[in-house]
Amino acid sequence: MMVVAALLSWFLVGLFIRMSKARGWGQPIRAEGPESHLKKVGTPTAGGVPFTIALALVFFALYFTGKITDPRELLIMLTGLAMGIIGGIDDLLKVRWQMNGGKGKKELLAREKFPLQLLVALVFAWFAAPLAAHELVPGLGGIGGVPIWDILLLTFVMIGSVNAFNFTDGIDGQLAGVGMIVLLPLLALSPVSALLVAVLLGYLWFNAHPARVFMGDMGSHAIGAIAAGAWILYADVWLLPLVALIPVLEVVSVVMQVAYFKRTGRRIFRMTPIHHHFEKLDKPWPETHIALRFWVVTGITTALAWWLLGGRP
Numbered sequence: 588m589m590v591v592a593a594l595l596s597w598f599l600v601g602l603f604i605r606m607s608k609a610r611g612w613g614q615p616i617r618a619e620g621p622e623s624h625l626k627k628v629g630t631p632t633a634g635g636v637p638f639t640i641a642l643a644l645v646f647f648a649l650y651f652t653g654k655i656t657d658p659r660e661l662l663i664m665l666t667g668l669a670m671g672i673i674g675g676i677d678d679l680l681k682v683r684w685q686m687n688g689g690k691g692k693k694e695l696l697a698r699e700k701f702p703l704q705l706l707v708a709l710v711f712a713w714f715a716a717p718l719a720a721h722e723l724v725p726g727l728g729g730i731g732g733v734p735i736w737d738i739l740l741l742t743f744v745m746i747g748s749v750n751a752f753n754f755t756d757g758i759d760g761q762l763a764g765v766g767m768i769v770l771l772p773l774l775a776l777s778p779v780s781a782l783l784v785a786v787l788l789g790y791l792w793f794n795a796h797p798a799r800v801f802m803g804d805m806g807s808h809a810i811g812a813i814a815a816g817a818w819i820l821y822a823d824v825w826l827l828p829l830v831a832l833i834p835v836l837e838v839v840s841v842v843m844q845v846a847y848f849k850r851t852g853r854r855i856f857r858m859t860p861i862h863h864h865f866e867k868l869d870k871p872w873p874e875t876h877i878a879l880r881f882w883v884v885t886g887i888t889t890a891l892a893w894w895l896l897g898g899r900p
Contacts, residue, residue, distance in 0.1 A: 783810065
């Protein structure tokens with residue numbers, strides 16, 4: 588079914604690109620960003636929508652025919668879709684804003700997006716805490732029979748993962764490659780992880796540099812949620828920051844930059860998230876070098892995490 592998922596994603600993403608170009612659904616580019624990105628103005632965005640649809644179609648076809656029966660899989664898939672829908676609302680607002688000549692609401696504000704993410708993460712954590720593959724918070728029991736500390740931890744991890752993977756998007760092919768590598772150790776354990784890798788392969792056909800489509804928030808939110816859910820339920824939540832080191836560094840770079848600038852009026856990095864810093868160097872790294880090197884780092888950290896797990900969760 589991975590082949591079917593990959594081909595369906597490839598077909599739907601290609602169809603989406605044609606529809607987007609016909610309707611002028613293009614990506615606005617920040618003027619203060621890397622100069623090399625200015626030529627990308629008008630490239631279709633929200634490419635995560637078609638590959639998420641492909642993922643859902645294949646997954647639920649398998650689920651309703653009884654080929655996927657593990658409740659953990661349904662929990663991961665529903666969480667990924669819910670987070671993806673939140674990102675999809677953001678994508679829709681951006682496209683409408685662009686089509687309306689910069690008028691109207693441009694995107695979801697953080698104070699609007701965070702409560703939605705928090706609600707989805709809490710629901711996930713409530714059901715995931717008893718199913719987690721490893722002990723979450725050693726030595727701390729629950730309150731009134733409810734594993735409250737585990738729920739709080741998993742809520743934080745889910746929200747952090749979704750936003751960290753979202754910040755990782757911004758270089759052609761970067762997030763798709765990082766997302767696939769993070770999930771590779773779980774292919775034989777988690778069908779939804781295997782299907783996500785497959786649909787990302789279909790998407791990467793068009794997102795490889797120079798990208799013909801950008802992912803948008805729906806895709807990045809779904810990837811972050813599924814990666815977090817799979818590592819929590821099949822491996823070890825404490826190894827997720829190691830596996831997802833690149834997304835962690837991306838979001839940490841933004842936090843550091845904002846905090847330092849508010850305190851001193853100066854910047855630590857030339858631009859954040861950190862992948863843009865390398866594009867702004869006096870001798871800038873090409874996009875392909877940044878993406879490939881971040882893939883390599885992710886491959887090393889994922890292999891290390893797999894070794895720490897003893898080769899199997």
